[in-house]
Amino acid sequence: MELTEAVPRIGAGRKNRKVNVGHTERNASLMGGAALAITGIKALAGRRLLPGLAMMVAGGMFLYRGKTGYCGLYEAMGVDTSGPAPGGVLIETFVTINRTPQQVYEFWRNLENLPSFMRHLESVKVTGENTSLWKARGPAGVPVEWDAEMVADYPGQLILWHSIGEAALPNEGTVEFREAPGDRGTEVKVSIRYYPPGGAPGKAAAKLTHAVTGAQIEEDLKRLKQILETGETATAERTNNHERP
Structure with missing residues (x-):
C-alpha cells in the first residue's frame, strides 16, 4: 500500500482542523486501520520488519482519520466528504458464503x-479508476441513475463508496468481507444508506429509496451466494428478469 500522508502529531494544529471525512468513510477507516495494524503486528512477529512497520503506519493513519474525521490529503485537495449529515434510510444485512474473502471480494x-x-440495478458501468455510473429501475420502470466513487478499497476486506455530483439518488455504503467461524467461508456484511431526494424531479428516486428494503438486499445476497457457490448465474439472471416490474 502506498502511503500518501503521515500520521499527524497529536494535537498539532487541531484548532484549525475541521471534519472533512463522511461518517461512513470514518467507520470504514477505523475498521480498515484496525485490520492493517493487526496485520502489521503479525508481520513484525514474523520478523518481516519493513512490511510490518509500513502496515502499522498505514493503520495508524486510517485510525486517526476515522477517529478525528480529518484528512490532511483531503484538505490539500479541497475535498470534503463529510456531507450529507447522518440520516436517510439505513439498510444493513449479511450472508455467509462458502468461498474465501478474497474470492467474494474479487467478484464484488x-x-x-x-x-x-x-434486483433494482439495471447496470453499473466503470467510468474511471474509482468512479462508475449506476442505473437503477424505479417504480413502474422509471429509470434512476447516479455517479459513484469508491473511496476505500481494502482487497479481501472492505469496499466503501458514495454517490457524487448531483445524484438522483444520493447514497453511500460499505461491504465487509470477513472469515466466517469454523471455516465456513466468508461473512459478507452490507450497509447502505439512501438519502431520499426532494422535489418533483426526485419522486421516482424517492420511491425507489423506500422500495429497496432490508429484505430486498437480503434476497440479493442470497442470489450472490447462489452464483458464487454453484455458478448458476443463468438461474439468478432468470430470477431477476422474472421479478423486474
Whole structure:
C-alpha cells in the first residue's frame, strides 16, 4: 500500500482542523486501520520488519482519520466528504458464503457484476479508476441513475463508496468481507444508506429509496451466494428478469 500522508502529531494544529471525512468513510477507516495494524503486528512477529512497520503506519493513519474525521490529503485537495449529515434510510444485512474473502471480494469488486444479483440495478458501468455510473429501475420502470466513487478499497476486506455530483439518488455504503467461524467461508456484511431526494424531479428516486428494503438486499445476497457457490448465474439472471416490474 502506498502511503500518501503521515500520521499527524497529536494535537498539532487541531484548532484549525475541521471534519472533512463522511461518517461512513470514518467507520470504514477505523475498521480498515484496525485490520492493517493487526496485520502489521503479525508481520513484525514474523520478523518481516519493513512490511510490518509500513502496515502499522498505514493503520495508524486510517485510525486517526476515522477517529478525528480529518484528512490532511483531503484538505490539500479541497475535498470534503463529510456531507450529507447522518440520516436517510439505513439498510444493513449479511450472508455467509462458502468461498474465501478474497474470492467474494474479487467478484464484488468487478462492479459490473452487481446487476447479476441486485434486483433494482439495471447496470453499473466503470467510468474511471474509482468512479462508475449506476442505473437503477424505479417504480413502474422509471429509470434512476447516479455517479459513484469508491473511496476505500481494502482487497479481501472492505469496499466503501458514495454517490457524487448531483445524484438522483444520493447514497453511500460499505461491504465487509470477513472469515466466517469454523471455516465456513466468508461473512459478507452490507450497509447502505439512501438519502431520499426532494422535489418533483426526485419522486421516482424517492420511491425507489423506500422500495429497496432490508429484505430486498437480503434476497440479493442470497442470489450472490447462489452464483458464487454453484455458478448458476443463468438461474439468478432468470430470477431477476422474472421479478423486474
